Amino acid sequence: MTPPTPPTPPQAEGEQPGTDSEPLLQVDDMVVSYGRIQALHGISLTVAPGELVTLLGANGAGKTTTMRALSGLLPLGGGRILFEGRDITRVKAHERVGLGLIQAPEGRGVFPGMTVQENLDMGCYSRPFKTKAEYNETLEWVFSLFPRVKERQKQVGGTLSGGEQQMVAIARSLMARPKLLLLDEPSMGLAPMVIRQIFQIIADINAQGTTVLLVEQNAQQALTRSDRAYILETGEVTKTGFGRDLLHDPAVKSAYLGVG
Numbered sequence: 001m002t003p004p005t006p007p008t009p010p011q012a013e014g015e016q017p018g019t020d021s022e023p024l025l026q027v028d029d030m031v032v033s034y035g036r037i038q039a040l041h042g043i044s045l046t047v048a049p050g051e052l053v054t055l056l057g058a059n060g061a062g063k064t065t066t067m068r069a070l071s072g073l074l075p076l077g078g079g080r081i082l083f084e085g086r087d088i089t090r091v092k093a094h095e096r097v098g099l100g101l102i103q104a105p106e107g108r109g110v111f112p113g114m115t116v117q118e119n120l121d122m123g124c125y126s127r128p129f130k131t132k133a134e135y136n137e138t139l140e141w142v143f144s145l146f147p148r149v150k151e152r153q154k155q156v157g158g159t160l161s162g163g164e165q166q167m168v169a170i171a172r173s174l175m176a177r178p179k180l181l182l183l184d185e186p187s188m189g190l191a192p193m194v195i196r197q198i199f200q201i202i203a204d205i206n207a208q209g210t211t212v213l214l215v216e217q218n219a220q221q222a223l224t225r226s227d228r229a230y231i232l233e234t235g236e237v238t239k240t241g242f243g244r245d246l247l248h249d250p251a252v253k254s255a256y257l258g259v260g
């Protein structure tokens with residue numbers, strides 16, 4: 001099954017992810033405040049096409065604030081956001097969805113009274129398909145990534161397990177054919193085995209060509225799977241690097257991996 005988003009070509013050996021191609025997402029000096037409380041103090045980051053990038057940070061670091069600002073749910077007090085080279089800082093949230101900047105629902109966000117199929121169909125509401133064939137192709141692609149979701153197609157959302165709800169939430173956002181998929185702590189509250197499954201699926205989604213920006217506290221899983229990561233502390237980026245390098249960084253190990 002061909003994914004609706006064409007896979008990006010594999011990188012040449014020695015090529016540095018996120019540094020050589022034009023960014024899909026570029027955030028420059030982003031400032032966000034809640035009233036007088038400044039939550040983000042000018043953060044900058046990039047995500048190149050095809051990358052899986054993680055934003056890692058402890059509670060209150062500003063991860064969710066970053067995601068909401070990228071989705072257009074919070075206004076910027078300074079800085080700018082470029083998507084495919086276009087300044088979208090003042091573009092409304094629903095228009096960003098139309099451009100392919102899609103955030104999976106926070107905290108799973110499954111509609112409990114709707115069937116799984118109806119939940120999936122809500123995903124393409126703001127990015128409708130031109131043809132039925134396109135819809136069918138995308139649905140098949142989503143089902144190939146989430147066989148469990150296919151099995152539960154007719155089941156009501158509220159009766160699913162936590163892990164299944166998370167899968168439906170991600171599956172629903174894929175129905176909008178994201179160019180950039182934003183995931184805010186998809187592992188939250190799930191059992192370790194389910195967490196591993198979810199991270200494997202995220203890696204598969206990425207391997208099949210969808211660019212992913214992931215916010216996480218689960219450093220081990222996130223860094224293992226990521227091309228690059230940014231460490232966020234009290235609203236500032238304090239470190240950035242390749243996922244596998246940060247996994248062995250002494251400061252990261254002691255702060256986020258409980259080692260050291």
Ligand code: ATP
Binds near residue numbers: 039057058062065
């Ligand atoms: P968590 O993992 O706990 O959700 P986070 O990294 O996502 O943490 P944010 O939720 O983005 O962090 O919060 C960043 C800062 O902004 C924190 O100091 C938080 O207290 C503050 N904050 C978040 N939401 C609000 C709000 N609605 N009003 C005021 N301050 C807020």
